[in-house]
Amino acid sequence: MTDYDGTLVPIRERPEYALPGPGLLSLLRRLANTSRVALAVISGRDADDLKKLIPVKGIYLAGCHGAEILFPGGERHTAVEIDKLSPVLEAVAAQARKCVSGREGFLVEKKRAAVALHYRMAGRTAALKALDGFETAVRPLAMEHGLEFVAGRMVLEVRPRGVNKGETVRRLMNLHPCCCPLYFGDDTTDEDAFRAVRENGLGVLVSGRGPVTAASHRLTGPHEVLRFLQIISA
């Protein structure tokens, strides 16, 4: 099980620039065809976005941290009522756009089951101000509809409470009880997943730095993850 951005591919300035190379895709295809391996990509991105980025058959694609999972057989499973959630998330996204209007370096992303406010390209002071304004404006709405704020790497997300990578990993582990679970991730939102695999498997933090983690192992970047996957797929 692996995260995508910052784990399989390097982080880019904008999410749409983070494309997989041909080497990565053929490696994932090889792993997907290995009978003793079950493969899942678990990301904050939408499941359909993952499907476009990773056109690999026979794998799990978990979008919005697992709010929506595309199964290897093609079925779509949702952990939340996405249609009911949609108008609420529209309102959250509208607030986010209002908070960053006239400011440079922000990106508001309305996803199927979350709203992400990216501030990678913004200055620190502007980012703090915008995030503060956004939290204050959205908190009543979040409380009313069971949403929570989750901070990631240069992104603040609003998503349904209880949807996280830890729960998604547990679900996949239950589906494949004979597998030794491995999880690769680079971000704070991956810590739930590291905790979920800690007892029976290995959590691998993909980062050269970051002092506190629930992961048991560490690789320095996506290039090392690819090398590791090449070894286990051989």
Ligand SMILES: [Mg+2]
């Ligand atoms: Mg990541």
